[in-house]
Amino acid sequence: MIRLIMWIALIVAVVWFFKRVTKRPAPSAKAAAPDTDAAPMVRCAHCGVHVPRDRALSAGQQWYCTEAHRLQGPAARDR
Secondary structure, three states, rough: OOOHHHHHHHHHHHHHHHHHHHHOOOOOOOOOOOOOOOOOEEEEEEOOOOEEEOOEEEOEEEEEOOOHHHHHHOOOOOO
């Protein structure tokens, strides 16, 4: 009886090893492509914060992040 169990265990081990050696590696999942429809960014003329152009407010050639900054106008840059 012990011989039979040993033979079965040996056959199972050989089959398992053979399957493991011949099995092809699974293809790795590719990372999702970055969003190519990203909105262009503009810089606030008052504080310098970058915001998406579709959310920014414009006054002539200047862009602003909020209505309060648009009313205050461009800031003087002493940097």
